[in-house]
Amino acid sequence: MQASAPAAEELDREIERRLAELAALIERFTAEDGMHATVVKGMSLIRASRPSEPLHTVYKPMVCLIAQGRKQVMLADEVVVYDPARYLVVTVDLPLVGQVLVASRERPYLCLALDLEPGDVGALLTEPGLPRPSAASGGEREERGLFVSRTDLPLIDAALRLIRLLETPHDIPILAPLAVREIHYRLLKGEQGARVQRIALAGSQAQRIAKAISMVKSNYTRPLRIEAIAREVHMSPSALHHQFKAVTAMSPLQYQKQLRLQEARRLMLGEVVDAATAGYRVGYESPSQFSREYSRLFGAPPSRDVARLRSMLGSRSAMG
Structure with a gap:
């Protein structure tokens, strides 16, 4: 035990050094706060110079690796916190509430996010050195569609190889797929690799639930037809109801409601439509029901909530 302690301390110091390098690169390629798409397909860089308000959005399958700062996401009533020591993986489309907890101008929140494509993850599952995928079973128990896991040095190194390609764009077409493949490999070899596997296992319970989620998401403005989705x-x-809730922490109807209300908020804020019009466009027939459910989710009636958001955005813009 004593002999391994210095080695463990040196490993921790090396992880800190690599995370500092990752933070410096993210800061270099993000001139201002916000989410920044990059020329590397599926990779985004996020920066925030202050703690944020809770932000409702739909996360797609991705891995989020924080180099500096801390953030939490809420799924229904469950809170998941991640930071440089723990990365976040989302395995299905989920309506989450994200909030940056630790950030400042001197030490901004800095994060690398990479989409997880089922086909790319699945291409690795037959490679030697990885645990064999478990056979699909009608009785398999599903787990939440997101989790955090311990950040290790090989994963950080793979992320560094990917982000460094922004310095040599001509190398991206050849080398970026290799770096992305390594990140997928590191996730599959990690503590919760079996849960990453389920992103890509055709015919598995997880894939059936992912398809059901996609159907609800694609048709969220229409009346929900559970029987039709179940048949599909x-x-x-x-x-379907039981497993859907196991993965998303909400029923299909609650999931649909989250999508409707988030889109209505976006319409009112971004396209300057009134509450009645926004509610109608996302599938509500009753303005009073829309207002009640909107207030329950966002904490204020539509007009007051949108006015607050506009005021907040305006003040931030004035501050630069």
């Missing part, structure tokens, strides 16, 4: 994904309505 080859599950009974009761099994």
Whole structure:
């Protein structure tokens, strides 16, 4: 035990050094706060110079690796916190509430986010050195569609190789797929690799739930037809309801409601439509029901909430 302590301390110091390098690169390629798409397909860089308000948005399958700062996401009533020591993986489309907890102008929140494509993850599952995928089973128990896991040195190194390519754009077409593949490999070899596997296992319970989520998401303005979705994904309505909630922490109807209300908020804020019009466009027939459910999710009626957001955005813009 004593002999391994210095080695463990040196490993921790090396992880800190690599995270500092990752933070410096993210800061270099993000001139201002916000989410910045990059020329590397699927990779975004996020920067925030102050703690944020809770932000409702739909996360797609991705890995989020924080180099500096701390953030939390809420799924229904569950809170997940991640930081440089713990990365976040989202395995299905989820309506989450994200909030940057630790950030300042001197030490901004800095994060690298990479989309996880089922086909790319699946291409690795037959490679030697990885645990064999577990056979799909109708009785398999599903887990939440997001988790945090311990950040290790090989994963940080793979992320560094990917972000360094922004310095040599001509290398991106050849080398970026290799770096992305290594990140997928490191996730699959990590503590919760079995959960990453489920992103890509065709015919698995996880894939059926992912398909059901996609169907709800694609048709969120229409009345929800659980029986039709259940038939499409080859599950009974009761099994679909149970497994859907196991993955998303909400029923299909609650999931649809989150999508509707988030889109209505975006419409009112970005396209300057009134509450009645926004509610109608996302599938509500009753303005009073829309207002009640909007207030329940966002904490204020539509007009007051949007006015607050506009005021907040305006003050931040004036501050630069």
